[in-house]
Amino acid sequence: MKKAILSFFTLLILISCNNQKPQNMESKNTALVKQYFEHFNNHKWKEMSEMYTPTADFKDPSLGTGIVKQTRAETLKKYSELNQMFPDLTDKVIQIYPSGENNVIVEFVSSGTAEDDSTFELPICTIFTIENGLITKDFTYYDNFDE
Template structure:
């Protein structure tokens, strides 16, 4: 009888230690759809709609905010893009490639363009890393070279 009880306890222990299947946070195709929707809103300058893709409070890393991470509300996000759109009326971003990453992250390579009021044009390669949790963007980390190196030998 002791052997049977010991056998059952060993079987129970082995079975309970088995790796549990973890359901993904979000289907990779859904993350990509969120990113596609983001850039559709961006290119149509629909800042209110774009802000709804973010969680109510999101983390941002962006050279325009300085070197540190900052926290923004949806309202602050709308304000930021409205100001940017005021400076560059034809603001547009073209996705070069989307790189799905782990269950919460997706990386986007893009080129942003625009024309200032003085007719100065810009073309800027950018990399964005989005963290998406429960269908909302919780982190938006943006990287680009904002130094003018037009005098370089490159």
């Protein structure tokens, strides 16, 4: 009986130790996503674009349907141009949901004011896939029905 109890606790300890890696990756990926939004809100587009792999997969209604591959330079250009249209462009993170070892889901509200004083406020959900400390996929969803 003692051997069975000892074996059970040994197995339990080994299983507990094995679960620490994904939690550690989740916290690293969550920290990376928080840094991403800090760069976004400070309009540091170059630094933000460098958080992606040299070519990353994007799903974004503004890019059309399906998956679109974009380089860091294209990402930098996209956000620089968006910032020119909306100088006070800001993302307010509502919630961050780590999902497995490589994914982080972010719920946020993007807002800004155009030069003609028109404003927008857009609820968005993005699923980031992160591998080796870089974003490989950025799948963004929002209602663009009014466009």
